[in-house]
Structures are given as structure tokens and as C-alpha cells.
Amino acid sequence: MKKVILLVIGVISMSLTYAQDITDALRYSEDDVQGTARFRALSGAFGALGGDMSAISINPAGSSVFNLSHISLSLSNANNKNEVQYFNGFDDASNSNVDLNQIGAAFVFKNRNGDSDWRKFTLAIAYDKVQDYDDDWFAHGTNPNNSIDSYFLAYSNGLRLDEISAFEGESYTDAYADIGSSFGFGNQQAFLGYESYILEPETDDDANTVYTSNISGGNYNHEYTYAATGYNGKFTINASTQYGENLLLGVNLNTHFINYDRSTYLYESNNNAGSLIQEVGFENNLSTIGSGFSIQLGGILKLTEQFRVGVSYNTPTWYTIEEETTQNIATTRDEGGTSTITQSIDPQIINLFPEYKIQTPGKLTGSIAYIFGDSGLISFDYSTKNYGNAKFKPTSDSYFASQNNDISNALTNAATYRIGGEYRYERLSFRAGYRLEESPYKNKKTVGDLTGYSFGLGYSFGKMKLDLTFDRAERESANKFYSVGLTDTATIDNKNSNVTMSVSFNL
Numbered sequence: 001m002k003k004v005i006l007l008v009i010g011v012i013s014m015s016l017t018y019a020q021d022i023t024d025a026l027r028y029s030e031d032d033v034q035g036t037a038r039f040r041a042l043s044g045a046f047g048a049l050g051g052d053m054s055a056i057s058i059n060p061a062g063s064s065v066f067n068l069s070h071i072s073l074s075l076s077n078a079n080n081k082n083e084v085q086y087f088n089g090f091d092d093a094s095n096s097n098v099d100l101n102q103i104g105a106a107f108v109f110k111n112r113n114g115d116s117d118w119r120k121f122t123l124a125i126a127y128d129k130v131q132d133y134d135d136d137w138f139a140h141g142t143n144p145n146n147s148i149d150s151y152f153l154a155y156s157n158g159l160r161l162d163e164i165s166a167f168e169g170e171s172y173t174d175a176y177a178d179i180g181s182s183f184g185f186g187n188q189q190a191f192l193g194y195e196s197y198i199l200e201p202e203t204d205d206d207a208n209t210v211y212t213s214n215i216s217g218g219n220y221n222h223e224y225t226y227a228a229t230g231y232n233g234k235f236t237i238n239a240s241t242q243y244g245e246n247l248l249l250g251v252n253l254n255t256h257f258i259n260y261d262r263s264t265y266l267y268e269s270n271n272n273a274g275s276l277i278q279e280v281g282f283e284n285n286l287s288t289i290g291s292g293f294s295i296q297l298g299g300i301l302k303l304t305e306q307f308r309v310g311v312s313y314n315t316p317t318w319y320t321i322e323e324e325t326t327q328n329i330a331t332t333r334d335e336g337g338t339s340t341i342t343q344s345i346d347p348q349i350i351n352l353f354p355e356y357k358i359q360t361p362g363k364l365t366g367s368i369a370y371i372f373g374d375s376g377l378i379s380f381d382y383s384t385k386n387y388g389n390a391k392f393k394p395t396s397d398s399y400f401a402s403q404n405n406d407i408s409n410a411l412t413n414a415a416t417y418r419i420g421g422e423y424r425y426e427r428l429s430f431r432a433g434y435r436l437e438e439s440p441y442k443n444k445k446t447v448g449d450l451t452g453y454s455f456g457l458g459y460s461f462g463k464m465k466l467d468l469t470f471d472r473a474e475r476e477s478a479n480k481f482y483s484v485g486l487t488d489t490a491t492i493d494n495k496n497s498n499v500t501m502s503v504s505f506n507l
């Protein structure tokens with residue numbers, strides 16, 4: 001029998017971490033081309049170039065390309081458009097936001113000792129947005145296969161009835177909180193399914209562990225709303241040096257921070273013969289905060305005055321994550337004839353999950369660039385990252401061990417190719433770039449390859465420069481509504497466009 005706990009506030013700590021899965025590990029392992037307008041105009045192909053505040057985020061040796069101390073700030077207007085197909089339904093949605101993408105400063109200290117091979121030393125501090133989580137989409141369609149009942153059945157079968165139900169006279173709030181603190185997330189899902197009449201126990205005995213559904217087979221009309229906000233940001237302390245005329249070396253110490261909120265709502269209806277439950281509305285909300293740390297090492301070698309090569313390594317990022325969730329469900333059931341009853345369960349309880357850790361994969365980048373004197377340049381970057389190395393920690397936790405096994409089986413090594421060029425005419429600069437990011441999934445379907453292009457302009461006023469860039473990226477993905485049970489996917493063609501403006505100063 002479940003232990004009775006008296007609650008005075010609507011917040012509980014969960015005993016088991018059953019809410020995390022492969023999508024969380026991937027979300028915090030990915031990065032994007034953010035930063036200054038010049039950096040984005042070349043699609044981020046700056047590993048062998050340096051001389052830009054956002055280039056430091058690729059290769060920390062790049063700050064020693066500056067001859068003078070430097071400050072830059074960038075604003076971006078992002079437009080995110082999703083075209084969604086779910087069975088026979090087609091929808092589209094878009095949103096836009098304006099945000100601070102980057103701000104940073106590099107301070108150059110030249111060595112006045114002419115006999116030393118150490119020519120200069122650069123210290124820099126920078127903020128860069130790593131990933132923008134603002135996203136929303138809507139899917140609707142008729143599912144001929146699965147109902148939301150499969151979600152609750154997946155959690156309920158094998159659990160005792162007295163561990164997923166309220167005592168007589170006990171409020172839904174107290175019961176939901178009691179079950180969560182005593183047994184965890186899975187039992188709470190079964191509780192919502194049982195108390196909303198979706199689940200039917202084989203017997204009314206407390207020891208019953210077998211359940212069937214009160215939703216009959218047939219077609220299910222689904223409407224699913226997804227809305228997310230937040231970002232992944234990085235604060236960097238950079239140090240670099242120039243040795244002789246041709247070698248640059250650098251290191252970054254990075255502090256990462258995550259802010260992520262997501263809300264989903266599924267509405268299901270059916271007219272199936274013999275179905276007791278005809279309508280279901282199921283809402284889930286997630287709020288995540290996190291912090292992390294990583295190190296970057298890099299070098300740039302000038303093989304000739306025009307030709308440069310670069311290499312950099314990003315260690316894994318070690319994140320500490322805290323999450324909280326809320327849920328509610330409402331159903332409408334047919335009591336015969338024209339009589340219907342609506343059952344609403346809104347516990348108004350915040351589930352606080354135990355703090356856990358994620359280790360994202362490291363990344364290795366190789367770069368080449370050719371400088372055409374004062375008239376322009378061309379640059380190419382190649383990066384590789386094995387997403388299968390992402391890990392939930394502690395790995396001794398049986399649930400995390402299972403998820404880590406899923407990650408290594410589903411995700412793979414993915415390469416990123418970036419190429420960019422710049423042509424200068426007097427004070428004007430004309431820029432363009434292209435990038436291809438391979439899918440992190442072995443099947444190449446859950447998340448597809450990303451392709452993107454960019455072009456931009458820059459104008460030098462002398463010590464001040466103004467840059468403007470447009471970039472666009474497209475990727476197709478198959479998104480599951482839930483990780484168990486109702487795992488049918490909506491196919492989403494995402495197109496992300498950005499207009500970025502940067503202003504920079506040499507001091």
C-alpha cells in the first residue's frame with residue numbers, strides 16, 4: 001500500500017528519473033551557427049581565419065589574429081517556419097524573435113622585447129548563443145493505428161492498482177503527489193490514465209497488475225500542439241598567443257547555461273463503436289535549467305603568407321541539469337444515450353526531478369584558408385562529432401544505463417562541412433557561405449541532414465565596421481509525440497532564417 005503523505009505545498013520531489021530520453025541528450029549536444037554577422041555570412045567557416053569574436057568559438061587561437069584590441073556586438077532577427085505532415089493532415093506554423101546573439105571583447109598585448117619569439121598575447125571574454133530553442137508547431141490528422149491509451153497502457157501494465165489509484169476520499173492532488181514521491185513518474189502516468197477512466201483494471205483487487213483500454217479500436221482524430229522557448233548560451237574566457245611569425249595557439253574556458261521550457265497538448269477524439277472514452281485532452285509542461293563547463297584548445301599555422309591551416313578540439317561539455325514538470329488530463333465518456341461526463345484531473349503539482357548530469361560528445365575541427373591579400377579570402381572547415389558518445393550520468397543508474405545504450409545504438413558520428421568566401425572592394429566586403437551538417441542518427445530519418453547558405457555585406461568606417469547578413473538552414477525530422485505508446489511521428493520540414501547585424505570597433 002502506498003504511504004500517505006500530507007502536503008502543504010504543491011511541489012514534490014520525484015524518487016525516480018523517468019522523464020529523460022535520447023531527445024534530451026541530443027538537444028544539449030547540438031550547436032548552431034550563431035554569432036557575428038561576418039561569421040554567419042561565411043557559414044561559420046572561420047577555424048583557420050580568426051580575427052572575429054565568434055571565430056574564437058571555433059578555434060581559440062583566432063583571437064591572436066587581431067592586431068588591435070577589438071569589441072563587437074550582434075543582434076539577430078530569427079524566423080522559424082515548420083511545415084508539418086501527420087497522416088492525412090498538413091499544417092504550417094512560424095514564429096520570430098529578436099535577440100542578442102553575441103557580445104565580446106579581445107585585448108591585445110604586444111611584446112616589446114624584440115628578441116623574444118613570443119610576439120603577442122591576447123585575452124578575450126565573449127558571450128555567444130549556442131542554440132536557440134524557440135520553436136512551435138501544430139499537427140493534426142487521423143491516426144488509424146494508435147490512441148493515447150497506448151501511452152498509459154505502456155506505463156500501467158505490471159503496476160499494482162493500489163500504487164496507481166487514489167484512496168477513497170483522497171484528493172487527486174494528494175494522490176498524484178503521494179504516488180510521485182513514493183513510486184515515481186511512471187506510476188503517475190498510470191494514475192492519470194486510470195483516474196480519467198482510460199484504463200480498466202482486470203479486477204478491482206489492490207494486487208491487480210493487468211489493464212485494458214476503455215477506448216475502442218478504430219480511427220483517432222489527433223490535434224497536437226508543441227511550443228518551446230529558451231536558449232543554450234556560452235560565456236568564454238579566452239587566452240591566445242603568437243609564436244614567431246606563423247604559429248598561433250589558444251585555449252578557451254567555457255561556462256555553459258541552459259534555459260528551456262516546453263509545453264505540449266494532445267486532443268484526441270473518436271467515434272469508434274463501443275468506446276467509453278470519446279475525447280481526451282492531455283497537457284504536459286517541462287521546465288529545464290542547467291549549467292556546464294568545457295575546454296577548447298586550438299592552433300593556427302601560416303604555411304605561407306596566404307595559406308593557413310587550423311585545428312581545434314572541443315572537450316565534452318559536462319552539464320548539470322534540473323527539471324520540473326506539470327501535467328493535467330481531461331476526458332469525456334459516454335454513459336449511454338445522450339449522457340456524457342467530463343472527467344478533469346489537474347493535480348496542480350510541480351514534479352521536481354533529482355539533479356542529473358549529461359556529458360555531450362567532444363568535437364574535432366580541421367580548417368584551411370587562403371588569403372588573397374587585401375582583396376578577399378576563401379575558407380573551409382571540417383568538423384566531426386560522435387553523438388553516440390553522449391551520456392546521462394550517473395551511469396550506475398539502471399534507467400540512465402538503458403538510455404545510454406539507446407543513445408549508442410541510435411546515434412552516430414556526424415560530420416559538418418562549412419565553406420565561405422569574402423571579396424573586398426574598397427570599404428565594402430561581399431560574403432557568402434554554405435554548410436552541410438550530417439544527421440546525428442544512424443537511420444538518417446529521425447533527424448535528417450541540415451543544409452544552409454548565407455550571404456552578407458560589410459562596410460568599414462575605419463575603426464568601426466558594420467556588417468549585415470542573411471542566412472537560412474533547412475532540416476527535416478520525424479518527431480514522436482511521446483517516447484512510449486503513442487510513438488507515431490509527425491514529419492516536420494523546418495526552415496530557419498536569420499538576419500543579423502553586427503557593429504565592431506578596433507581600440
